[in-house]
Amino acid sequence: MVTLTDSAELSPIESLELREVKLPLVSPFESSFGVETVKKALLVILKKDGVTAYGECIAGLDNARNEETVVSAKDIIQTYLASLLFKKTITAPHDFSALTSGLRGNNMAIASVEMALWDMLGKMKGKSLSQLLVGEREEVEVGVSIGIQLSPSKLVETVTTYVREGYRRIKLKISPGHDVEYVKAVRDAFPKTKLQVDANSAYTLQDAKHLKMLDEFDLLLIEQPLGRDDLLDHAELQREISTPICLDESIQSPGDAMKALNIGACKIINIKPGRVRGLYHGKQIHDLCLERKAPAWCGGMLETGVGRAFNVALASLPGFTLPGDISASRRYFKKDIITKEFELTARSTLLVPRGPGIGVEVDRDLLDAATTSRTTFKNET
Ligand code: OSB
Ligand code: MG
Numbered sequence: 001m002v003t004l005t006d007s008a009e010l011s012p013i014e015s016l017e018l019r020e021v022k023l024p025l026v027s028p029f030e031s032s033f034g035v036e037t038v039k040k041a042l043l044v045i046l047k048k049d050g051v052t053a054y055g056e057c058i059a060g061l062d063n064a065r066n067e068e069t070v071v072s073a074k075d076i077i078q079t080y081l082a083s084l085l086f087k088k089t090i091t092a093p094h095d096f097s098a099l100t101s102g103l104r105g106n107n108m109a110i111a112s113v114e115m116a117l118w119d120m121l122g123k124m125k126g127k128s129l130s131q132l133l134v135g136e137r138e139e140v141e142v143g144v145s146i147g148i149q150l151s152p153s154k155l156v157e158t159v160t161t162y163v164r165e166g167y168r169r170i171k172l173k174i175s176p177g178h179d180v181e182y183v184k185a186v187r188d189a190f191p192k193t194k195l196q197v198d199a200n201s202a203y204t205l206q207d208a209k210h211l212k213m214l215d216e217f218d219l220l221l222i223e224q225p226l227g228r229d230d231l232l233d234h235a236e237l238q239r240e241i242s243t244p245i246c247l248d249e250s251i252q253s254p255g256d257a258m259k260a261l262n263i264g265a266c267k268i269i270n271i272k273p274g275r276v277r278g279l280y281h282g283k284q285i286h287d288l289c290l291e292r293k294a295p296a297w298c299g300g301m302l303e304t305g306v307g308r309a310f311n312v313a314l315a316s317l318p319g320f321t322l323p324g325d326i327s328a329s330r331r332y333f334k335k336d337i338i339t340k341e342f343e344l345t346a347r348s349t350l351l352v353p354r355g356p357g358i359g360v361e362v363d364r365d366l367l368d369a370a371t372t373s374r375t376t377f378k379n380e381t
Contacts, residue, residue, distance in 0.1 A: 004092070004094070004132065004133070004134070004280075004283070006092065006121060006125055006127065006132050007091040007092045007121075008091065008092075008120075008121055008124040008125055009091060009124075010048070010090045010091060010092070010093075010095075010117055010120055010121060010124075011085060011086075011088060011089055011090040011091075012048075012085070012086055012087070012379055012381070013046050013047070013048050013085040013086060013120075013379060014047050014048050014049075014378070014379050015046070015047045015376055015377060015378045015379060016044065016045070016046055016077070016082050016085060016086075016376070016377045017043075017044070017045040017046075017047075017374060017375070017376040017377070018042060018043070018044060018045075018074055018077060018078065018374065018375050018376075018377075019042070019043045019045060019367070019371050019373070019374045020040065020041070020042055020043075020070060020371065020372045020373045020374070021040070021041050021042075021043060021304065021337065021367065021370040021371050021372065022038055022039070022040050022370060022372050023038065023039045023041070023304065023332075023333050023335075023336075023337070023370050024037065024038050024039075024333070024334070025037055025038060025039055025302065025332055025333065026330070026331070026332060026333060026334060027147075028147065029147040029302060030147040030148040030149075030173065031147060031148065031173045031175075031198070031200045032148075032173065032174075032175035032199060032200045032201065032202035033065040033200055035147075036060075036061075036302070039302050039303075039304065039332065039333070040060075040061050040070060040372075041056055041057065041303070041304050041306075041307065042056070042057040042059065042070045042073055042074060042112065043055070043056055043057075043112075043304075043306060043367075044056070044057065044077065044112045044113055044115075044116045045116070046085070046113075046116045046117070046119075046120055048120065049124075051120060051123045051124060053116045053117070053119035053120035053123060053357065054116055054119055054306045054358060054362060055111075055112040055113055055114070055115040055116030055117075055119065055306075055310075056112060056115070056274070056303055056304060056306045056307035056310070057070065057073045057108050057109060057111070057112035057274065058108050058111070058112075058272065058274030058275065058301040058303065058307065059072070059073045059108040059109070060301075065200070065249075066108070066249075067105065068105070068106065068107070068108045068109065072106070072109070073106070073108055073109035073112065076106045076109040076110075077109050077112070077113060078375070078377060080103070081100070081109065081110065081113050082377050084096065084099050084100070085113070085379075086379040086381050087381055090117065092121065093114050093117040093118050093121060093278065093279065093280050094280045096113065096114050096117055097110075097114060097277060097278065097280045097281065100277070107252055107253075107274075107275060107276060107277045108274055108275065110277045110278065111273055111274045111275070111276070111277050111278040112274070114277060114278030114279065114280065115273060115274075115278050115279060115307075115310050118132065118278070118279050118310070118357070119357040119358045120357070121357075122356050122357030122358070122359075123356045123357040125356070126356050127356060128313065128352070128353060128354050128355060128356060128357070128359050129279070129309070129310065129313035129314075129353075129357060129358060129359065130312075130313040130316040130352050130353075130354075130359075133279060133283055133313060133314065133316070133317060134317070135313060135314075135316030135317050135352065136316060136317065136318045137315075137316040137317075137318075137352060138316075138351065138352055139345065139347070139349040139350065139351050139352060140298075140312055140315040140316055140320065140324060140326065140349055140350055140352060141168075141169070141322075141323040141324070141347075141348060141349050142167070142169070142315075142323050142324050142325075142326045142327060142344070142348060142349060142350050143167055143168070143169030143170060143171055143194070143196075143323040143324070143325065143327070143348070144162045144167040144169075144170060144171065144325075144327045144331060145171040145173070145198065145300065145325045145327070146158055146159060146162065146170060146171065146172055146173065147173050148173045148174070148175060148178045149182075152181050152182045152184070152185035152186075153185065155172070155182050155185060155186060156185050156186055156189045159172075159186050159189070159190065159193075160189070162331075163190065163193065165331075165344065166344050166345075166346060166348055167327070167344070167348055168193065168194060168323070168348035169193070169194040169195075169196070169220075169322075169323040169348065170186070170190070170193055170194070170195050170196075171195075171196045171197065171198055171223075171325060172186060172195070172196075172197050172198070173197075173198050173199075173200070174197045174198065174199050174202070175199065175200075175202040176202060176203065176207070176210075179197070179199075179210075179214070180210075180213045180214065183195070183197060183214060183217050183219070184217065187217045187218070194220055194323065195217065195218070195219055195220065196219050196220040196221045196222070196223065196246075197214065197219060197221075197222050197223065198222075198223035198224060198248070199222065199223065199224055199225045200223075200224055200248075200249070201224055201225070201226060201227050201228060201249060202225075203225045203226055204226060204227070204233070205226065205230075205233045205236060205237060207225075208236075208237055208240045208241070211225060211237065211241055211243075212240060212241050214241070214243055215241055215242045215243050219243045220244070220322065221243065221244045221245065221246040221267075221268050221322075222241070222243045222244070222245055222246065223245075223246045223247075223248050223270060224246070224247055224248045224249050224250065224270075225237060225245065228249040228250050229250070230250075231250060231256075231259060231260055231263065231265045232263070232265070234247065234250070234260070234265035234266060235263045235264045235265040238264055238265065238266065238267070239264070244266075244267040244268050245265070245266045245267060245268070246266055246267070246268035246269065246270055246297075247260055247265065247266040247268075247269060247270065248270040248272070248275075248299055249275075250265070250266075251269055251270070251271075251275070251276065251285065252275065252276060253276060253277070253281060254276075254281055254284040254285050254288060257269055257285045257288055257289070258288060261288070261289075261292050261294055266294075267294060267295070268294060268295045268296070268297070268322070269285060269289055269294060269295075269296050269297075270296075270297060270298075270299040270325075271285050271286060271289075271296050271297070271298055271299065271314065271320075272298070272299040272300070272301060272311075273310055273311065273314055274301060274303075274307065274310075275299075279310065279313075279314055282314050283314070283317065286314070286317050286319045286320065287319070289319050290318065290319035295321045295322050296319050296320050296321065296322070297315075297320055297321070297322035297323060297324050297325075298311050298312075298314055298315040298320055298324035298325070298326060299311075299324070299325050300324065300325035300326050300327070302332055304333070304336060304337050304338075305329055305336040305337055305338030305341065305342060305360055305362075306337065306338065306358065306360070306362065308326060308329070308342055309338075309353055309358035309359060309360045310358065311324065311326045312324075312326055312342070312350055312352055312353065313352060313353070313358075313359075315352075316352045323348070326342075326350060327344070328341070328342050328343050328344040328350065329341035329342045329343070330343075335366060336366075337362055337363055337366045337367045337370055338360040338361060338362055338363060339360070339361040339362075339363045340360065340361070342360075
């Protein structure tokens with residue numbers, strides 16, 4: 001385990017801006033939760049000593065999948081988190097993690113501010129996020145997450161376009177009625193491609209026999225088959241199927257990761273910094289996975305280039321041994337809000353930004369064009 005040592009005077013933050021941005025997705029994204037056609041992101045913009053730092057909140061438009069929303073995140077940030085930045089002494093992002101440790105839930109809101117503090121720290125120290133986190137890779141292996149399609153043949157068509165673009169790992173969203181047949185069609189068409197599935201909690205333990213049918217397709221993993229709080233059921237399911245279970249929504253903290261691995265609820269963990277209060281806890285979960293020899297990989301939530309930069313930096317740590325859900329900007333948006341978009345290399349990787357902080361530059365014109373609302377809070381204390 002590596003201890004993180006960089007620090008700087010991050011407080012008092014001079015101002016905090018909340019910006020909602022809306023970017024149309026190039027194609028609708030359907031999961032067992034529903035269909036998304038636009039990405040609505042909440043950006044957190046901090047200013048201090050001439051430095052502008054960014055964070056992105058992964059909360060969605062509505063609360064179909066999670067109790068947090070853009071609205072709840074804005075509320076908790078403006079009524080509670082902003083005053084911590086304005087009044088408390090913070091010299092490293094983990095100080096903020098400690099200051100918020102007594103707060104229940106609101107992980108996505110907390111993460112968006114925590115990540116902005118990492119960007120601020122990096123920009124003040126002249127170090128990239130990857131350097132701050134003691135990452136080891138200059139590029140990270142990535143795959144693509146494909147939403148539920150109208151038919152198995154349509155799915156094979158969609159997979160084909162992504163494979164042609166160079167993605168070497170494919171994730172398929174599944175739900176009852178859109179599973180075995182769909183996975184079989186893709187496996188038959190692509191016998192060697194790395195393949196995994198994500199159910200977003202669409203099943204219960206009663207479906208164990210049905211899910212066992214997926215064992216024959218040589219999947220890397222099945223992600224979050226059961227409910228978020230059903231750790232024990234996941235452990236029982238894992239005893240019945242040979243495909244490794246990977247947990248996403250169930251893992252809200254390093255403690256959850258420890259419990260899940262201890263009871264055999266999963267063998268693999270999807271780490272999304274935005275889901276676990278930020279990079280600090282994300283790194284702790286990573287360290288635990290390394291110690292337990294449990295593969296980890298970095299998930300995604302259709303982030304803009306800002307959120308993507310945090311995911312790429314985290315995925316540069318050595319314990320991320322499976323490809324991440326961190327695709328190129330163009331897989332999501334016609335135009336991302338950063339000046340140099342993330343592009344897929346011929347090795348199915350994205351390059352880890354080397355510049356200070358997030359290492360990508362926000363295009364202020366594109367940002368303004370995508371903005372639907374903005375509010376700035378100034379530190380008057
Ligand atoms: O479960 O990983 C998920 C997107 C929205 C909500 C949940 C999930 C996802 C993805 C998208 O799978 C992955 C990506 O950002 O490419
Ligand atoms: Mg998932």
